[in-house]
Amino acid sequence: MDKAIDISTQALSYPQKHIPDVAQAAPGLVQLAQSTLDPATSLAHAHTAAAGKDSDGARTVGLDAKLQVVDENQHFTKTLDEHMKGWNLADAGFNYDVVAVFGSQSTGKSTLLNRLFGTRFDVMSETERRQTTKGIWMSKGQDMNVLVMDVEGTDGRERGEDQDFERKSALFSMAVAEVLIVNIWEHQVGLYQGANMGLLKTVFEVNLGLFLAAKQKGKEKGSSQDKTLLLFVIRDHIGATPLANLRNTLTADLNRLWDGLSKPSGLESSTIETFFDLDFVALPHKLLQPEKFEEGVLDLRKRFKSPQEGGDVYVFKSKYHRRIPADGISTYMGTIWDAVVSNKDLDLPTQQELLAQFRCGEIASQAFELFSTAVAAFPPSPGAGKIDSSLGARMAAAIASALKSYDTAASRYHPAVYARQRVELVSKLHAALHPLYVSHLKNLHKLVLREYRVEIEQAIRGEGYDFALVVRSAREKAEKTFEKEAKAVVLEESGWSVEEQRAGLQEDMDQVAELLRKEETRKMVAVIERNIKRQMSDTVELALNKPSDDMWDKVLSAFKAALAKAEEAYLKKAKSFNCTQEEMDGALSLLRRRSWLALRSKLQEHTAEAPMLGKLKLVFEDKFRYDADGVPRVWKPEDDIDLIFRKAKDSVLELIPLYAEIKPSDPFNAFELPSSSGPTGVVDPAAASADEDFDFQESLQLLSPSAQSSLSNRFRREADAYYIEAKRSMVASRAQIPYWIYGVLTVLGWNEFVAVIRSPIYFTMLLVLGAAAYVTWSLGMTGPAIAVARGVTNEVVRTVNEQLHNYFNSQSADAHASRSHHQRHAVPIPASNYTAEEIELKEKPSRDKAE
Template structure:
């Protein structure tokens, strides 16, 4: 039983692994049951049915020790016996009507007896051998070779076939062929993938591309890839084509997946390098004076072409990778850089013209506003128009190189004009914030200086009321100039409103008797015919500023009046006429007494000289100029030291002649004393002159006292 099972298993194994099955028969056994191997043939045909999709196998019957019976007579007998065996074998439903020729090619070969005809035998064997040499050629002995397995996979294939046969399973040769091809092609593909991974050239290339772009990257990588794929094709050439192609495709995918990061890195370096070169070239072109739009267009075309050349050098032929995303990103980066440079250049250009306008307008406008008068705003308008007409064409010419649409260009030119107006308005608002200071300066300039700009000396002949009114009127006109921005040719009535409300005292007195909110023209937050946006100082603010201005300039007027009165008092030392008459009448007796006693006159004269000297030394007029109490306090501290100092000087001058000329006669001494008196008188005159000068300075400018 075991021998029969093994016989079937071995027969099935032979049919599965062989293209040609040789059956050795003795010539005399043809037609016999056992000796002709009929049971074996029956077994072969039975196991053939177990092949799920059997291939066509060649059955070669080799008849040895051929007798004189011709082969043409023996072969039909043998084929008839084979057909009978085939017909007697039970078949599956699908193969009941299938002829023998669908499964087998039957070949019959006869060999002479080796012992009797050795040479003929060897010749016949040599011919048969030649047929085996060319058995797989078209028309050869081999069958359809549907289940053929390459030699490299034969060992594995045979092991798997025997394993299936031993497990008594149906053997699907095509599936087995696919399985063997799958295993072997997978092994070959893995070997080639591992070899590629460890390839020194690839490792060096991968390391280099991490650091930067590599020249000839695509050519080098393609060479390595094709080399390993060619090795795969050579080793897997005889395996199932479908499996071989599928595994090759899988190997390609794995290899491309492995090299894709390097390829992407190469493209990234190429994009970055191209972008940097573009930036440098673009900046150089702009610095060289080339127009912006021309430089941008030329540089973009040049460096996009350079990127395309680099991409063509880095392309991997096996991959169908789309580089459009990288190229599009480079385009976007270039466009973004051009846009940013464009914005920066436009901003720089605009800022340059705005700075020029600011420099051209700030100083003159500020000076015009500081000296505000009726011609201030017309002059500012002329200045603004002149500078704007000078700057706008220059900016328009510069913008022509940026290839922008007319709407954007007009918008930028309008922005420059608005900037110029903004500079003027800013200076106007700044000046309006200093309106009170400017009004006080204008008042001080007109009140404290004459028409020749010389400091005014209040001698008593000036009309302080008229001067004050003139100075205040000029300050009020300055306030009216500062009240609103007048860059248009519109006419307003601000000056008349301010004059009627603040300078017309009669009208003001009448208004105080009425309702302020109804009749006061300054009880409002807007001016008539002046938009709020153009208003710098509202009517209410003007009224408040004027009130503050009057309060702060009132002191100067009061000081001028005081100085004028003091000057008058200083120039009038004589008492009133009635006092002089009273002195003459009441002092007649004393006058006669002096005439009768001349010695009294001498004492009075000496007392006068002493009092004059004390008056000058103590500067009594200067001390009492600031008030009675401060004058008394000052005199109390200086009186005793001044008297002592004066007596010491008199004593020293009295001793000096006696020491130098002790024999001098009284007449000489008398002359010396007279000279001393003269000296004292001279010093008194000098001191008086200083006092007079001091008094003149005191009353020359009340503003300086402040």
């Protein structure tokens, strides 16, 4: 059967299923895929077989695409990654296997692979009989995650005797493939000197080289598996020689070959089995026994397909797996090939570690990009003094998702590298979130502090609160909020600490409490001061309106008592403010000073010139216009008005120095305060004026000498006015009705009296009046009647006096005018001429004026 038959068989066996898949995925690929059926055109599509472009112009790769990973010029492909994606293997992790085929040129290797795996490797045209596979080709097995490598045949006619490529491809295949299929004709078995033995010798040497390189680096073969399966597929097995015999022959040849190798020290006694598992399969002649050949191929396929189908003879045992994650295979193979081409010692563990570093870095970058996108989608910051309580959860979610993405892909790589890069990634993620964390904490600080202040202010707005309790409860609440919200943004393993912010917050809360406490203390001191002022107001008024030697004793003893009470009240409340001793001393000192100044200002009100003059006048009036018994004085001619005036005036003038200085008669009542030349400022900066330059001794002085002299002068003038008035009243009282006038009136009225006695009518009337008087007396109505009578009489007398007074005044006007103004002789006033009411009425207006 010729090559055309072979190809048509392939087309029937796989493409029916396969092509529709490709057509569905990318219609452009179908044509290319089909072209691979034609050997004449297949080479033209070496690099892009079964690849096309999708509607967006992006390059696409079909599931059945094949790729020349290493070309004739020993260049490694740049599109393996792309093909891995096209083969749906990029995310396979470790869930894939690699098989490579070795053998002499044109021994049906490509044919075998295509039959076994459904691949589309080029098959030699029967007519041309020339080498078809050049370099190394790769494709994916149909319906199985297997990367199949078709390696250029050994003893290639076109490469002549050059063993260079053979060695390089063996090294490369050994580094990446789990299973090496060694394809030999049955008739070649036993030909020890043949090309196959040369190839196997190369394979063995390469393997020993790899092992040695790893050992020299101080490493075992690392995570790559120690063994490789060599699967000998004996082609064109006629059946005359049983497979067991062929196996024995081949094994004996291999051992002989192995023994002939110069092995590194320590491996002298090693056998092939130390590094390889050997297996043997025979396939009937493809052309002579096509059905049996097909059966054999199908059986063999099962061994590659799955553990279930393969059973015990499943070839891809996990011990052969190279442990290169699928997403890193492209990089790995590329670096391996570079090392092979540049004739470097191929140290697989190091290569794997380098791969791990490269890939883990790439995966970490992708994870970080994912994370950055997620963080960029966070809602904007709520602004100063506001917080977003869900920030912590969102940050944690972004980190978790980034790490999950990293872990999924990177955990397949070298564990130490994976772990190291993970730590780096985590710290990078944390660093990216740190500004958010810092700003969150700042805002949280502001928020909590504001709430703390408001809480206290509201609580102390009412009455009967305990300041310390209010502060403590507000603080507990604030700290709780801070802890809860701060912890929410502290990410695991971030090493972030809220200690500094916590300490700052506590400091600020202390300051706020301190300010509020000072404000409270200030208010309290002000209230106490007001109370003292009120309490002292009456005492001061009473004491100063009745000047006496113990006037200041009364004032000061009352002040001291009030102050002691105030201090007690302060100390009682100050305890709930948690004031320190120093603060309490400061507050008490201020309280004393302000109370003293309040008292002094009250005293100053009373000792200002006008009220002082009033007080002095009152005292003077008491002494001048009233006698020692407090009875209003009615000046009689015999009174020594000048002496009384002088005494009263002098005694009043003596009072001015008493008012001028706060000086108790009893030293026990003395009050003292320390003077200061600067502000104490402990409690209330607003009260600084009370603190500045306070001189206690100076504060005792109420009237300066000049004020005293001014007051004294004004008083003298006022007193003189009283004197003149007194004098005038005495002169006026001299212009009275002479006594003889009453005698004249009696003489003139005698006849009328006799006439009344003698007249029966008048006499009867007199009797009636007498009877009425008796009845009035017997009924106890004498008092009211007398009052009425007196009132009428007074009125009559007043009217008569007035008339007479006017008359006599006009008579004596000239005589008065000639009198000297300073005449000092008193004229006696007949006291009997005035009733008590008259005197009262006369005195009142002048007293009211004085008051």
